[in-house]
Amino acid sequence: MQLVDEFRDPALAQALLSRIDQLMTQTPLAEREVVRVMEVCGGHTHTIFRYGLDQLLPQGLELVHGPGCPVCVLPRACIDTAIAMAQQSDVILASFGDALRVPGSHKSLLQARAEGVDVRTVYSPLDALELARKHPEKEVVFLAIGFETTIPATAMTLIQAEQEGVDNFSMLARHISIIPTLQALLDDPELAVDAFIGPGHVSMVIGTAPYQFVSQRYQRPLVVSGFEPLDLLQSIHMVLEQLATGQPKVENQYARVVSEAGNAQACVAIHALFEPAQSSEWRGLGAIEGSGLQFRTAFSHFDAEQRFAAVLQSEPAATPEYACCGEVLRGSLKPRACPLFGRECTPEHPVGALMVSSEGACAACYQYRGDETP
Amino acid sequence: MQLVDEFRDPALAQALLSRIDQLMTQTPLAEREVVRVMEVCGGHTHTIFRYGLDQLLPQGLELVHGPGCPVCVLPRACIDTAIAMAQQSDVILASFGDALRVPGSHKSLLQARAEGVDVRTVYSPLDALELARKHPEKEVVFLAIGFETTIPATAMTLIQAEQEGVDNFSMLARHISIIPTLQALLDDPELAVDAFIGPGHVSMVIGTAPYQFVSQRYQRPLVVSGFEPLDLLQSIHMVLEQLATGQPKVENQYARVVSEAGNAQACVAIHALFEPAQSSEWRGLGAIEGSGLQFRTAFSHFDAEQRFAAVLQSEPAATPEYACCGEVLRGSLKPRACPLFGRECTPEHPVGALMVSSEGACAACYQYRGDETP
Amino acid sequence: MCLGIPGEIVALETDDLAWVEISGVRRQVSLACLLDEQTRAEDLLGQWVLVHVGFAMSLIDRDEAQRTLALLQEMQQMEQESENAAG
Amino acid sequence: MCLGIPGEIVALETDDLAWVEISGVRRQVSLACLLDEQTRAEDLLGQWVLVHVGFAMSLIDRDEAQRTLALLQEMQQMEQESENAAG
Amino acid sequence: MSQSSSRVTLAQGEGGLAARQLLESVFLSAFDCPELRQLEDQARASLAELSLLGDRLAFTTDSYVVDPIEFPGGDIGTLAVNGTLNDLAVGGAIPRFLSCGFILEEGLELELLRRITRSMAQAARAAGVAIVTGDTKVVPRGKADKVFINTSGIGIIPAGIQMAARQCEPGDVIIVSGTLGDHGAAIMQARGDLGLQVDIASDCQPLHELVQLMLTASRDIHAMRDATRGGLATVLSEMAGTAGVGFQLDEDALPIRAEVRGVCEILGLDPAYLANEGMLAAVLPESEADAVLAAMRRHPAGQDACLIGRVVDQWPGKVQVKSRFGGRRLLEPLTGAQLPRIC
């Protein structure tokens, strides 16, 4: 595969690994007991485990798996709401495959489907819109999740629905913005992370400029990275070099896809449809100011929560999240240190959302390294 | 079974058969080449074939199978209409089992069901009403067929629907009255029938009085008969005795169930809901004045044909009935004399309606005597 | 036409619905066609009725049934006697 | 997060829908996020894009890709040389 | 806190862990036997050991889609075991192995599935056969009706036994092992949509012991069939057709329970077309009838065994019923489904 296989070359990886080894054994990094690099993005976590990259890194260099998986941070209450909507006769609830396995207070959407509600997996929000066109007698609700990578797709789909006048289509939108999330992480006094690998695909939308505060205000290096093994190793090398020189800045390893400015059209679409919500609650992260998005008034007719307000009034409060997930998300606990890991909590029967998506720190850890004892 | 088994006693049947033999071999009946007795009612036809009674009767006594099967006289166009209604999304079409196999111009209701429309078998019109209660989101249409035996059930069901305000319930009513039908038969110059066995269950509703014209105007004996073998043999004996004495009259063999006056409440219900239609077309019988019933204006909201008028406008004309059925229904042709009998036309793939219900003269003949060559 | 079957009213369900028993089988039937000012459902308990498409359509007169059978039995006796006489 | 995959725009379906080919597999993707006054769909034919949930989200700069790889190859050569020197 | 479901999920049909857990928690525990425990893709059995029982293999299959799944006298599980056993039994075979293929609808209650598998296990144990290989598929909700089961069966036919419909010949008599239509009537009433209340249980039961007893009484039984779908009328028509002879039944000899007759009278059906699931018809020389009937009546499944008619050389391929009045009628194979009639 072009533009993929080139970045999986083992010989080049070997060279990067030697460089990394060298940096770690030289002053000043050799003096540190441990260097902690957080890959913010679950896609990076996935690559790391898929190729066993963490096993190849030198002692003292630790990868911390961050909160950058939109599925993992989805609160139970959101699933409960989606199920309540799906339980209305006439409703088809559609979402991405990963969202369907997230546990709600009592069950996941897949389990609700087994009990008879109409839940569909789609590859694209456009496929959900197509469902609405094909089933005019039904109300199609799309459970919209994702960081800025995905929000433009949601927004463009809504713009198309608006243009065509498809009125049996709405969204339960639980989008999350990366910058306020990073900000909250950095403000956490328990955060023990020396540098960041920045999310490549979010950045192709928002560009690299918005990360400046990470290096400027919080003095942490950040390298926006691609998702292939070489991308990650190179990015790790780049943050280590910054740490070695003591000059934190924002760099872009993924220049083939990401520009400093990002994708203007995509950003325009996001802002046309959505505005930041005051404060949003995320699984494991708690309430983060400005991290959620809400429909602008002009588009609130697409807001499934308004359409189904009557139904949702009677929603019971969600059961509280399991505490360890939050610590893992913030990087202060390793997945295996959670007492539920691999026992009550497995990819088959996830307790926390980090066990759901293969991007989730716990699932990746279990799936790709399940044999190691904690 | 009480009130059933007593009337299936073979010793008593033997006695009746001897009496019948005697009558047929004595003057004046012995002088006739053939005595033709028409059992008007398909139920009688059924009993005759089920027990092989015709095989036990003496030479020269011939049973002619009359038109008294509401399924057999159902026109193709009625089935076409029922299918057109069933094809509306949201419609459940319900009827008695026998009606579902009647061929329309292109297919039967069972075949339409195989192609995806929602057709249900019910035992009672009350079960159809129950379907309407259970499926308020559906429109339930009951295809109502039957002679006076069944019309009170239809009427009482509608009265109940009216009282409860069940408004997703309607009927495609194709009821037929026995008296105009008999009248038309008797007016047919080709009718070669010497006496009638009258329909027991119709008579429990209308009583025996309405048949007086048969003996008075047309000089034919008529005996209202029950449905067990002894009932039929006794009734045959009774008409033969009348023929022997030359005093045609109306007699009642089935006094345990039928009274002279009939069932007043049932008749009231019929007349409350329905009024005679000017002229109705029946399969095999052609148009018969006053034989059909139509909704009275006060109840026309239950008339499925009015409810679905828009749909039905575009109904294509039904293909014409096969001519032989009519001759068989009027008693002027024996089923086996129809060139289609047992070849193109079988109970499995009926061409004419007489092959559908096991009451139909052709079906009874095929089912119970299929091995005889024509 | 018109399959009808005799059954006994063995229980009442509502004031116009009854349970009828036919050879060990019970079914609910409507009494609507048998009720009027003079006849209430209670009066029908224990009676035999002719059932058609879920409705009791007629009371059955068991005495009449007996009379019909008695007539036939008499006829049979006469036949046997005349046969014996002939044989 | 955000599975993205590079593919080549091989055909246009409408003025904002294109067929993208990825390792022999074709899928329709929306070009809505790449179009503006200056950029029409025709201009994108033959280009490589990053596809996410049915949308082309970014053009891929193949020269940049080459530059990144060239850098890594250079690094590898230097490593080998220093290794040879050491060994 | 883990949200394991009390219902069948699609994942359980995808192979993998969920499927494995369903297999272990439901099927293996119910059907445990050495062949199954191997968890190979196929069960294995020694041909030498099988040859001790007879000289021919018998092989049959049936799918079970009964609605409702549970009914008086059994459930789809007992049916799936006994039905296939009986298709082996009526060939004279001693049943040995069953396979079992489940098609489950997403959302099926696991507890119902457990009840069904327990029924199957119990029926298999009672009959001395093992369920040695199996398969489970799960289809999305609405794509199947709760649960369908296929069982295939292998049995061994003892040397010297040779039953086949073509062997029926004039002079033979026809016997049945029990009353007509019990299963069909029980199902109709269990379905509930006809509003009938009646105390009839399905006759669902294994017949292989009965058949072996019959064969002990006489090796000269010409043919046998279990009267299932389409009822006695249909299996007799098939046999008469295959042999090219006529069957004549005596209507009054047909054993029918009062309640089954009641159901039939109400709905206008003929009990000769109602299904049984533990009743067989056999055709044999008249000389053997007494011995065979006596043997049958010693077995619970044959208590109501009786002679119902004989094979004649008239009406080849047809079944006639003689009424008590002397008239006769034809019993054609079932035409279409039996539907309740009004006329």
Add this chain to the structure above:
Amino acid sequence: MSQSSSRVTLAQGEGGLAARQLLESVFLSAFDCPELRQLEDQARASLAELSLLGDRLAFTTDSYVVDPIEFPGGDIGTLAVNGTLNDLAVGGAIPRFLSCGFILEEGLELELLRRITRSMAQAARAAGVAIVTGDTKVVPRGKADKVFINTSGIGIIPAGIQMAARQCEPGDVIIVSGTLGDHGAAIMQARGDLGLQVDIASDCQPLHELVQLMLTASRDIHAMRDATRGGLATVLSEMAGTAGVGFQLDEDALPIRAEVRGVCEILGLDPAYLANEGMLAAVLPESEADAVLAAMRRHPAGQDACLIGRVVDQWPGKVQVKSRFGGRRLLEPLTGAQLPRIC
């Protein structure tokens, strides 16, 4: 004028005439063989003749519910024959007889049913097996999804052949007969709901000839599985679990078609979990590998055969994949269904 339908009717599932006509017009004409023609309730076969082929009977069953019913490379009929043949084949058995149980949805196009039965007949003929017994049920519209098929198979295992997962041991190598996930990818694209256009055909094919060739090259093959539902990852996990040994695969050695990889990259799936329907994995001593691989590559079903890993004494019951970078990851059995991911 007679209105015979071009669709399956409920009556055809009720036994009786309609069922008989379906049997004769569709099934008997397609599957004609002496055993079926008897129209007894069970097929019969001589044990003595079977014993000439080997010393053990193999028995297996599978139900087929694939959606869509027809797809590039086959249909539910070819699948139903080859799938069950393969479950016999991987036990070393020579397949002999198949049973076939159809569950049809009322309203199914008869022409589709005819195509499916023709596929089955052709697949059976090609494999040299006979469909000797069958059954058909029809369920009301909406109670099943067009057509489900169960096939059960009987084969004979030649004396001396003994393959079983528990025999896998450290030092063995693991080979596969073809590329991963072709069937799964073909089905996903045929379903159409993911909007993928790709030229991939199912690998649906019989493997018994290939297996017999392998066994000719070496009788010392320890275990074999066809990688169907849950894919290679799942069958290897099962084998490793049964044997209590570790399997270590070399990621770069896994043969995967570019198009299958493309589908997986787009949807975020792992080809190791996609189904095959004509690919097997075998475990055998390293000493036998060259001979066995050479034999395999001479057969069309084994052209892409290759060595993908080895059995180790670490990680008992687990399958590890070593990436090209030297890191390793666990290949757990499939958890839940594979769903397209966005992240």
